Amino acid sequence: MNRFAYLRPTDIAEAVRAIAADPSARFIAGGTNLLDLMKYEVERPTRLIDITRLPGLDAVEETASGGLRIGALVPNADLAHDPRIAARYPLLASAILAGASPQLRNAASTGGNLLQRTRCYYFYDVGTPCNKRAPGAGCPAIDGVNRIHAILGTSTHCIATHPSDMCVALAALEAKVHVAGPNGERTIAIGDFHRLPEDRPDIDTTLAHDEIIVAVELPAEGFAGHCTYLKLRDRLSYAFALVSVAVGLAMDGDAIGRARIALGGVAHKPWRVPEAEALLQGRPPTEESYAAAADRLLAGARAYRDNGFKIELARRAITRGLAQAASGTPQSQTDKRIR
Amino acid sequence: MPERDAGPATGLPDRMPISLTINGEVRQLDVAPWTSLLDLLRLELGLTGTKKGCDHGQCGACTILLDGRRINACLTLAVMKDGARITTVEGLAAADGGLHPLQAAFVEHDAFQCGYCTPGQLCSAVGLLAEGRARSAEEIREHMSGNLCRCGAYPNIVAAIEQVMQ
Numbered sequence: 001m002n003r004f005a006y007l008r009p010t011d012i013a014e015a016v017r018a019i020a021a022d023p024s025a026r027f028i029a030g031g032t033n034l035l036d037l038m039k040y041e042v043e044r045p046t047r048l049i050d051i052t053r054l055p056g057l058d059a060v061e062e063t064a065s066g067g068l069r070i071g072a073l074v075p076n077a078d079l080a081h082d083p084r085i086a087a088r089y090p091l092l093a094s095a096i097l098a099g100a101s102p103q104l105r106n107a108a109s110t111g112g113n114l115l116q117r118t119r120c121y122y123f124y125d126v127g128t129p130c131n132k133r134a135p136g137a138g139c140p141a142i143d144g145v146n147r148i149h150a151i152l153g154t155s156t157h158c159i160a161t162h163p164s165d166m167c168v169a170l171a172a173l174e175a176k177v178h179v180a181g182p183n184g185e186r187t188i189a190i191g192d193f194h195r196l197p198e199d200r201p202d203i204d205t206t207l208a209h210d211e212i213i214v215a216v217e218l219p220a221e222g223f224a225g226h227c228t229y230l231k232l233r234d235r236l237s238y239a240f241a242l243v244s245v246a247v248g249l250a251m252d253g254d255a256i257g258r259a260r261i262a263l264g265g266v267a268h269k270p271w272r273v274p275e276a277e278a279l280l281q282g283r284p285p286t287e288e289s290y291a292a293a294a295d296r297l298l299a300g301a302r303a304y305r306d307n308g309f310k311i312e313l314a315r316r317a318i319t320r321g322l323a324q325a326a327s328g329t330p331q332s333q334t335d336k337r338i339r
Numbered sequence: 340m341p342e343r344d345a346g347p348a349t350g351l352p353d354r355m356p357i358s359l360t361i362n363g364e365v366r367q368l369d370v371a372p373w374t375s376l377l378d379l380l381r382l383e384l385g386l387t388g389t390k391k392g393c394d395h396g397q398c399g400a401c402t403i404l405l406d407g408r409r410i411n412a413c414l415t416l417a418v419m420k421d422g423a424r425i426t427t428v429e430g431l432a433a434a435d436g437g438l439h440p441l442q443a444a445f446v447e448h449d450a451f452q453c454g455y456c457t458p459g460q461l462c463s464a465v466g467l468l469a470e471g472r473a474r475s476a477e478e479i480r481e482h483m484s485g486n487l488c489r490c491g492a493y494p495n496i497v498a499a500i501e502q503v504m505q
Contacts, residue, residue, distance in 0.1 A: 006355065006372035006418055032414045035375070036395050048372065050419050077408075081472070101485025102470070103463065104396055106408045107415065237484035334481045 001038045005047040011054065012180050012212060018049050020182055020210035027051050027212060029073055030108040032100075033116050041126050042117075042133060057111075057214060060084065066220030069178075072111030072213045076166065077102065079110060089218055090330060091227040091248055095169035097333040098231045101238050111213035114167060114177065114193065117204060118160035118268075119240055121145065131157045132201040139201075147306035148242065151314070152298070153267040158201030159304060162194055162269050163240050169229060171262035171270035172246040175218050181211035190216075194269030201268070223248025223260065228324040228331045230317055231264070236336045241265035243314045247325040249280075256280045256289070256326065261297060266314055273297045285326035290319040357421040361386070362430030370417045377401045377412035380427060388428040388458045392487075399486035402459035402466070403427050409466025411485075428458035431465065441465060444499035452490035460486050464500045476501055 009015040019025050025047035028034055037043040051057075057073040060082050068084060079085055080096035100108065122128045122140045129137035141149055141159050149159040167190070175190045194205055207213065226249035233239040244264035250257040259280040263271040276296035283289040294315045301311045320338065324331055331338065354369040361384070370379055377394070380386040380403070392400030394413045401412040404426040431439040438446070441464050451457045463486045467473055473482040479497050488496065 001373050003371075003373055006416075028416070028419070030414075031416060031419070032396055032411070035414045035416065039395065048416075052419060101399065102466065102482055103399060103402055103409050103411045103485045104414075106466075107410045237481055334478050 001035075002041070002044045004045050006050065007047060008050045008053060012056075012214065015049055015051055015054060015212055016180060016182055016210060018047070019212070022047050023209060025049055030075070030112045032104050032108045033112065037117065037124075040124055042124060051212065063217060067218045070110050070216045070218070072109060072215055074110045075106055076100070076108045076110065076113060077105040080105065088224055089169075089173065089222040090224055091172060091222070091229055091246055092166070092169045092218070094227075094229040094330060094333055095165040095231075095244075095246060098229055098241075098244070099165035110166075110216055113164055114170075114213060114216070115205065115207070116162070116164050116167075119163050120149065120160040123160060132160060132197075135200065135202050142304065145306060146304045148240070148265075149304060149307050150267045151301045151303065151307060151310050152263075152271050153196045153269070154302065155197045155199065155201070157199055158197035158268065160197065160201065160268060161265055162204075162267070164270075165229070165231060165241065165244060165264060167194065168244055168246045168262045168264035168270045170216065170218075171272055172227075172248050172260040173218055173222065174260070175216050177207075177213060178215040178217060179207060179211045180214050181208060185214070187217075190270075191272060197268045204268075221248075221250070223250060223325075226251055226325045226328055228321050228329075229333075230321040230324065230331045230338065232313060232317055243310055243317050245314070245317045245321040246270075247321045249285075249322070249325045251285075251326070252282070254284065256283055256285055259293070259322075261293065261318065261322070263297065263314060263318070266301075266310060271297070273299075280322075285322070287319060287323075290322040291315075293322065294318040355418050357418055359417075359420065359422075360424040362426060368417075372416065372418045374417050375413055376403070376405075376415040376417045376420060376425070379417040380412060380425075386427050386429055389462075390455055390458055392456070392459075397487075398456070398459075399463060400456050400459040402463045402486065404462055404466055407466075407469055409463050426462070426465075428461055431461060439465070440503045441468075441499065444502050445496070448495045448499040448502070449492075450495040450499040451488075451492050456486060456488045456490075460488065460496055464496075464503075467500065468504060473504070479504070 026045040028048045057071040061069045080093045177188045231244040241264045246262045248260040259277045276293045390400040392398035396411045396414040403412045473479045
């Protein structure tokens with residue numbers, strides 16, 4: 001790990017000034033991803049700005065519109081077990097508990113989870129080229145070992161995936177990200193927060209260097225009665241998703257009223273296709289309906305050398321996830337049997 | 340703001356004063372900002388019970404209790420935990436040397452072979468019991484998934500924790 005200056009600002013304005021003054025500085029909160037990357041020398045910050053003592057970022061609060069505002073420093077474990085989250089947003093609680101380990105969830109923050117970086121092997125190995133680490137260097141994953149890589153939204157520069165489970169649920173819930181910068185606060189829709197790699201895979205999000213996440217806001221609708229987070233991976237616990245699906249349904253009698261579907265493990269950001277969700281509106285909860293939505297979600301999916309299996313795996317996960325949500329029987333994150 | 344000039348342009352190394360309560364004892368320490376809590380415990384304080392396995396948060400051998408919550412000491416900077424209360428495996432037994440119930444249960448159930456993961460398993464299990472969310476053997480397995488045992492003592496580890504939980 002490189003040496004760095006350590007700063008401990010006492011308010012958000014001071015934190016923003018500190019990061020704005022140094023393009024190589026990084027904020028640190030839980031540290032579970034940043035310190036890992038620093039040990040591999042993927043990240044070499046000149047300054048670490050410790051934001052864990054900033055006031056006002058550690059609470060979950062009701063909003064005027066009937067939703068919840070989650071402070072950026074709320075630990076993943078506390079969020080998943082907050083009784084309001086468990087009761088009103090079980091999709092979010094389930095997704096968080098599907099990821100990492102209890103130790104990591106105790107340390108990792110809400111804002112940090114949004115800013116997790118890919119677990120692409122080549123990104124982590126500074127002995128290989130990587131366009132995400134050094135734009136223009138090349139991408140060995142495209143023609144290399146790419147079993148864990150993306151099948152949707154890829155570019156000729158990068159086929160990395162976003163690793164978060166929490167963000168997949170946030171995408172399905174249409175959360176908003178509140179950020180603060182030198183010019184005050186602004187709000188970014190979760191769908192606009194993470195970006196596709198295109199020709200700048202080094203830029204993961206639309207958050208500017210001199211901005212800090214202050215909160216994540218959930219709208220009132222939590223799809224609590226009809227939701228699921230179904231995660232498929234190489235072992236039953238403590239592994240990143242090969243494919244995951246977050247589903248939230250609002251049922252209208254025996255038919256599907258509104259549907260939200262987001263996929264994890266398949267793209268550089270949580271993958272949503274509003275047209276696929278619209279296909280389900282007013283349709284009966286049947287395999288035929290689910291298959292039509294899955295086809296639309298996976299339109300344009302591309303198999304690379306080792307990851308073609310993800311296309312069929314995603315198709316089956318979508319149909320199973322929709323069935324779980326429609327029947328009100330969400331996937332258990334303890335009993336991993338898929339029903 | 341307490342900026343310490345430890346950056347590349349300003350002369351190295353530098354250390355910062357912090358206070359930690361470790362296994363009940365208040366310690367005034369000077370730490371370099373880039374020292375992990377794990378390295379502080381092992382290399383500077385001689386508390387080698389906490390183990391370095393992967394050093395990347397993947398194995399759980401470095402699990403300690405920070406203000407009563409289990410975390411990976413390897414992915415934590417010591418300087419960030421100024422003022423915290425830390426319990427390591429050395430702090431689990433009673434002052435008179437009597438084993439913690441989990442330690443006794445691990446012995447009774449032969450819940451280890453090489454023993455390298457055991458301090459982390461024990462601290463993680465103390466955290467699990469404090470959280471109070473695991474109620475069955477299946478749930479214990481899920482809630483202990485952050486602690487790997489390459490000897491494969493898992494059935495006995497689960498049995499030991501289950502016994503103490505009851």
